[in-house]
Amino acid sequence: MPEASETAVTEHRYVIPGRVLPEKPIESLDEYLAQGGGDALQIALAIPPEEIIDMVKRSGLRGRGGAGFPTGIKWASLRNDPATIKYLCCNGAEGEPATFKDRMLMRRNPYQLLEGVAIAAYASGAKGSFVALKRRFHTEVKALERARLEMMEYGLLGPVPLELRYGPDSYLFGEERGLLEVIEGRDPLPRIHPPYMQGILADPEHPYPAAVNNVETLSSVPGILRFGPDWFREVGTERSPGTMIFTLVGDVQRPGIYELPLGVTMNQLLYDIGGGPLPGHEFKVVVPGASNPVMIPAHFGTPLDFDATAAIGTGLGSASYTVYDDRTCMVRVAKVFSRFLHIESCGQCVPCKIQSDRITRLLNKIDDGDGEQRDLEEILAACRRVTDGQRCYLSTAESVLIQSLVRIFVGEFAAHLEMGGCPLPGVTDLPKLVDFHEDTGVFDFDMRYPLKRSDWTYEDDPVPGASVLVPGVETAEEEAAGTTSA
Numbered sequence: 364m365p366e367a368s369e370t371a372v373t374e375h376r377y378v379i380p381g382r383v384l385p386e387k388p389i390e391s392l393d394e395y396l397a398q399g400g401g402d403a404l405q406i407a408l409a410i411p412p413e414e415i416i417d418m419v420k421r422s423g424l425r426g427r428g429g430a431g432f433p434t435g436i437k438w439a440s441l442r443n444d445p446a447t448i449k450y451l452c453c454n455g456a457e458g459e460p461a462t463f464k465d466r467m468l469m470r471r472n473p474y475q476l477l478e479g480v481a482i483a484a485y486a487s488g489a490k491g492s493f494v495a496l497k498r499r500f501h502t503e504v505k506a507l508e509r510a511r512l513e514m515m516e517y518g519l520l521g522p523v524p525l526e527l528r529y530g531p532d533s534y535l536f537g538e539e540r541g542l543l544e545v546i547e548g549r550d551p552l553p554r555i556h557p558p559y560m561q562g563i564l565a566d567p568e569h570p571y572p573a574a575v576n577n578v579e580t581l582s583s584v585p586g587i588l589r590f591g592p593d594w595f596r597e598v599g600t601e602r603s604p605g606t607m608i609f610t611l612v613g614d615v616q617r618p619g620i621y622e623l624p625l626g627v628t629m630n631q632l633l634y635d636i637g638g639g640p641l642p643g644h645e646f647k648v649v650v651p652g653a654s655n656p657v658m659i660p661a662h663f664g665t666p667l668d669f670d671a672t673a674a675i676g677t678g679l680g681s682a683s684y685t686v687y688d689d690r691t692c693m694v695r696v697a698k699v700f701s702r703f704l705h706i707e708s709c710g711q712c713v714p715c716k717i718q719s720d721r722i723t724r725l726l727n728k729i730d731d732g733d734g735e736q737r738d739l740e741e742i743l744a745a746c747r748r749v750t751d752g753q754r755c756y757l758s759t760a761e762s763v764l765i766q767s768l769v770r771i772f773v774g775e776f777a778a779h780l781e782m783g784g785c786p787l788p789g790v791t792d793l794p795k796l797v798d799f800h801e802d803t804g805v806f807d808f809d810m811r812y813p814l815k816r817s818d819w820t821y822e823d824d825p826v827p828g829a830s831v832l833v834p835g836v837e838t839a840e841e842e843a844a845g846t847t848s849a
């Protein structure tokens with residue numbers, strides 16, 4: 364149970380209309396304009412770009428894509444780069460397990476996002492801008508295409524051209540260097556250099572830089588311009604100001620998508636917002652996305668902000684949480700997340716693909732009841748090797764997430780070895796979300812995912828190997844056939 368000293372939070376108390384996520388979808392440009400939409404861009408175009416960047420810096424806005432990098436500093440570095448050609452890219456490729464915040468923002472208010480992109484591109488001196496998202500996000504693609512055309516027609520996108528780009532259903536599409544590859548028409552294989560060194564159209568002769576920002580980050584920008592940096596700082600903490608959109612999935616009474624001030628505790632999220640555990644059960648573990656060490660009840664008093672989560676050895680990530688209760692086997696949780704990271708690894712760095720495969724196989728062996736003590740030691744050793752020569756953070760995710768489960772639940776792993784099997788039978792699905800039903804609060808999981816293989820083909824592809832990088836789930840009908848509700 365939460366500490367008695369913690370103040371109860373409710374979502375409506377904090378969600379100031381117009382902050383980031385509107386309570387219901389904005390259906391038309393007229394509706395957006397009637398609510399003051401478009402004002403932020405007018406304000407931005409009337410002041411020097413440096414002043415816009417200064418406002419964003421003073422707001423303390425930090426990236427909502429996972430790393431929490433200060434947005435104003437990112438824009439200033441692009442603006443100050445002497446290159447003649449630069450680009451601003453919006454990352455709408457949302458693929459972290461248990462995350463649905465960016466799709467909610469693109470659905471409910473595509474205008475706000477595009478206005479944020481227009482302001483960011485203008486402020487950072489970009490020559491062009493892109494919003495990149497998965498082509499399987501049919502609802503969001505439609506919403507953005509329509510909003511872009513409407514806003515272009517009325518001259519509401521500012522002076523920098525803005526294009527939409529679509530890509531495959533790969534986790535690495537969301538990694539910023541993979542995203543730039545997709546924008547340039549290639550597969551999402553992260554390149555060596557970061558965006559500030561190698562952006563769009565860049566080669567060694569022309570090191571044109573780019574900046575990549577998350578959908579939620581850019582959706583926060585119009586509010587900062589309209590209402591000012593202090594308004595943004597009204598909620599949140601000193602070093603993590605503003606709200607964040609939390610996705611809560613799994614064994615909790617009210618799973619859903621909630622905009623809350625940064626700094627609420629996990630207890631407040633789980634009990635006040637999520638309604639507590641399911642009747643007769645207790646929370647056992649919370650998995651943040653798929654990129655950070657897990658949190659257990661001893662951590663639930665931690666404020667959910669960038670620094671406090673780092674201080675207990677985990678991270679805020681994209682504020683997405685899968686909750687498991689006392690019925691869940693931790694070997695199986697480790698197995699589904701390790702498999703996900705292994706499948707999604709691109710293999711450009713051999714230890715990442717090979718060691719994540721080894722870890723997944725050893726976890727399977729333990730789950731099947733064939734494990735030995737040395738398998739546990741081998742898993743921990745592989746967790747240390749998996750990051751060797753890494754180009755991106757995916758292999759770190761495998762390392763820290765799996766190590767945290769093995770170390771915290773060492774007794775449960777040992778019980779599997781002693782009993783020759785699992786004391787907690789049951790199925791654990793990967794929370795790869797494909798839809799959210801706002802009326803019922805139900806998420807759809809991607810039930811086709813178990814068929815995805817480590818070369819990114821699917822077992823049920825009609826033509827073997829045909830759907831590499833552009834998996835077969837391309838139409839709404841196919842997508843519907845491959846999902847289930849949870």
Ligand SMILES: Cc1cc2nc3c(=O)[nH]c(=O)nc-3n(C[C@H](O)[C@H](O)[C@H](O)COP(=O)(O)O)c2cc1C
Nearest residue numbers: 426427428454456457458537538539576577580756
């Ligand atoms: C494997 C991997 C997947 C990622 N997926 C996403 C994603 O889906 N969306 C996102 O915005 N950032 C994602 N990121 C983080 C991006 O690389 C990048 O840091 C972010 O888009 C920067 O935007 P921000 O500064 O606004 O947070 C991912 C990173 C890694 C390593």
Ligand code: SF4
Nearest residue numbers: 709710711712715755
């Ligand atoms: S660390 Fe893994 S996912 Fe990232 S580039 Fe290397 S092989 Fe690919």
